[in-house]
Amino acid sequence: SAVISQKPSRDICQRGTSLTIQCQVDSQVTMMFWYRQQPGQSLTLIATANQGSEATYESGFVIDKFPISRPNLTFSTLTVSNLSPEDSSIYLCSVGFVRGSTDTQYFGPGTRLTVL
């Protein structure tokens, strides 16, 4: 499977500021995904980031709040803008990966964000 790293692993931010999360993969992948996991809840897809095109956002998520970059096949960033306490969550990137008969997504370790 792909090895995925995220930076930072955690951060505490003030209301109104922004946080940029980096996701790095050790192999080239076409599709990268950003998910949010709110406290006590499951994962919800924010957007899909395909290299060379604009990110595709899910209902309820907008580019002004969650701008995404995908400059190459191994790297992506998610920015959470104009932070409010409701943005306190774990943010995870995943990559689409095919190995043999398994065609699935592998996840990074997550970034734990706390907004004060």
Add this chain to the structure above:
Amino acid sequence: QKEVEQDPGPLSVPEGAIVSLNCTYSNSAFQYFMWYRQYSRKGPELLMYTYSSGNKEDGRFTAQVDKSSKYISLFIRDSQPSDSATYLCAMSRVKTSYDKVIFGPGTSLSVIP
């Protein structure tokens, strides 16, 4: 109705027990089914991946999919304390590497030595 339902637990079993985890779903378009394990403060780790209906076994883990009932299961044999984690069922409509994955809320499992 949520797309994917899963009993959140918590589920507590003695070491060596057989564990049964289940999910139901409402969208008949789902074709790819997964189970992820998530330890506290870690990202989800893929455990099992199946396509369409049927069974798949990998070591102590068996995944079952019944598309006619919209029901999937994960069985853990000879459970170990190291199996203590949250188990997330997940599914997608088309090939997962390209598609949005819908997750269940997760079942918290504790295996007591």
